[in-house]
Amino acid sequence: xxxxxxxxxxxxxxxxxxxxxxxxxxxxxxxxxxxxxxxxxxxxxxxxxxxxxxxxxxxxxxxxxxxxxxxxxxxxxxxxxxxxxxxxxxxxxxxxxxxxxxxxxxxxxxxxxxxxxxxxxxxxxxxxxxxxxxxxxxxxxxxxxxxxxxxxxxxxxxxxxxxxxxxxxxxxxxxxxxxxxxxxxxxxxxxxxxxxxxxxxxxxxxxxxxxxxxxxxxxxxxxxxxxxxxxxxxxxxxxxxxxxxxxxxxxxxxxxxxxxxxxxxxxxxxxxxxxxxxxx
Amino acid sequence: xxxxxxxxxxxxxxxxxxxxxxxxxxxxxxxxxxxxxxxxxxxxxxxxxxxxxxxxxxxxxxxxxxxxxxxxxxxxxxxxxxxxxxxxxxxxxxxxxxxxxxxxxxxxxxxxxxxxxxxxxxxxxxxxxxxxxxxxxxxxxxxxxxxxxxxxxxxxxxxxxxxxxxxxxxxxxxxxxxxxxxxxxxxxxxxxxxxxxxxx
Numbered sequence: 001x002x003x004x005x006x007x008x009x010x011x012x013x014x015x016x017x018x019x020x021x022x023x024x025x026x027x028x029x030x031x032x033x034x035x036x037x038x039x040x041x042x043x044x045x046x047x048x049x050x051x052x053x054x055x056x057x058x059x060x061x062x063x064x065x066x067x068x069x070x071x072x073x074x075x076x077x078x079x080x081x082x083x084x085x086x087x088x089x090x091x092x093x094x095x096x097x098x099x100x101x102x103x104x105x106x107x108x109x110x111x112x113x114x115x116x117x118x119x120x121x122x123x124x125x126x127x128x129x130x131x132x133x134x135x136x137x138x139x140x141x142x143x144x145x146x147x148x149x150x151x152x153x154x155x156x157x158x159x160x161x162x163x164x165x166x167x168x169x170x171x172x173x174x175x176x177x178x179x180x181x182x183x184x185x186x187x188x189x190x191x192x193x194x195x196x197x198x199x200x201x202x203x204x205x206x207x208x209x210x211x212x213x214x215x216x217x218x219x220x221x222x223x224x225x226x227x228x229x230x231x232x233x234x235x236x237x238x239x240x241x242x243x244x245x246x247x248x249x250x251x252x253x254x255x256x257x258x259x260x261x262x263x264x265x266x267x268x269x270x271x272x273x274x275x276x277x278x279x280x
Numbered sequence: 281x282x283x284x285x286x287x288x289x290x291x292x293x294x295x296x297x298x299x300x301x302x303x304x305x306x307x308x309x310x311x312x313x314x315x316x317x318x319x320x321x322x323x324x325x326x327x328x329x330x331x332x333x334x335x336x337x338x339x340x341x342x343x344x345x346x347x348x349x350x351x352x353x354x355x356x357x358x359x360x361x362x363x364x365x366x367x368x369x370x371x372x373x374x375x376x377x378x379x380x381x382x383x384x385x386x387x388x389x390x391x392x393x394x395x396x397x398x399x400x401x402x403x404x405x406x407x408x409x410x411x412x413x414x415x416x417x418x419x420x421x422x423x424x425x426x427x428x429x430x431x432x433x434x435x436x437x438x439x440x441x442x443x444x445x446x447x448x449x450x451x452x453x454x455x456x457x458x459x460x461x462x463x464x465x466x467x468x469x470x471x472x473x474x475x476x477x478x479x480x
Binding site: 023025135 | 287288295308322323325396398399400402465469
């Protein structure tokens with residue numbers, strides 16, 4: 001018994017590398033939405049590549065340690081305090097027992113990640129400790145009063161002495177998708193340098209974009225397998241970028257696929273943020 | 281071999297278009313039994329998605345596949361059902377028969393789970409005669425009870441959990457469609473043959 005959740009914030013879940021391989025049974029892959037930030041947090045505490053971390057959403061999380069733990073916070077910039085004393089982010093910190101650790105609301109971006117040296121010991125479901133918010137396969141979302149067991153920190157290589165996280169430009173690079181032929185003539189070219197706003201109902205399932213309707217042919221497509229980063233185009237013409245908890249199959253045409261390297265950015269875009277699409 | 285088209289999705293994924301769900305299930309089963317090195321092999325209504333593999337490796341493998349080269353036929357699972365669904369009369373109207381006829385036809389059909397999707401444990405079951413289709417509800421229900429046995433187009437499906445849905449509900453079952461603790465978490469994975477049995 002190592003860490004008690006005092007306040008989970010709006011949505012905190014455990015995430016690791018996800019559970020690819022079950023899509024044929026209707027199970028979303030899940031996993032940390034900002035993979036780079038989660039991986040960095042793990043590295044900072046000398047964690048194993050498949051350790052689970054806590055993913056917070058906008059509002060942070062408040063925890064109380066029951067024993068000393070080493071942790072690191074990455075992802076959306078936020079203030080972190082231990083019993084009122086400011087702690088740095090992007091760096092490993094050892095916190096004594098019986099200390100209240102407050103990971104504050106995201107100042108910018110959406111999701112912060114908290115990794116613990118020794119990992120989080122919770123029973124994996126279908127091989128992963130990730131929670132998918134589509135069908136809630138995996139450990140339950142974190143709740144007040146819940147206690148997390150942190151493993152024993154091993155003898156891992158020293159974490160980096162300094163971390164530089166470059167600011168990403170809000171640009172999503174698109175590659176032609178399998179159903180690009182559903183686009184009206186000129187619609188693909190019109191996407192290049194088009195600006196869209198992130199819609200309020202964006203979540204771990206998909207980043208929904210509001211902006212100039214993308215013109216497509218009418219009709220329906222029989223459901224087919226979907227990939228991470230797929231850009232689905234419903235009849236409304238408002239694109240949706242599929243993220244980690246996307247349904248494994250879908251019936252709207254995938255006209256583009258977001259470059260994999262740009263998916264971590266999607267995890268940190270807030271409702272109202274503007275994003276520019278590039279097809280070139 | 282019939283028209284089989286490979287559509288590139290990304291550098292590491294492609295869709296194989298086959299034209300119907302049974303061929304898709306057959307290809308997916310064959311690819312899986314071959315141990316193809318993809319992260320996911322996802323059969324659907326008329327395609328198979330190969331995700332996490334070079335599309336040219338998929339094309340190479342396809343040259344060795346014919347629709348006859350299938351995996352073993354799946355096990356038969358018997359699903360108990362109480363035929364008391366709210367949409368039985370609507371189905372009977374579409375099929376121009378009585379409610380009893382609907383029940384008899386459904387319970388005497390051997391279905392095959394062709395693909396999954398929409399929720400863990402939800403399988404699209406094929407097997408109804410091609411002239412026995414039904415449309416979805418014009419307005420989906422906000423909540424379909426878990427275990428609802430339902431029809432849409434030519435498919436039969438069972439809702440594993442409560443969810444919104446537009447399929448026509450003909451009955452309910454308490455068969456556990458999904459159990460993550462089970463060795464085979466889905467009760468009706470692709471390839472499974474299904475027979476419904478009316479309970480009293």
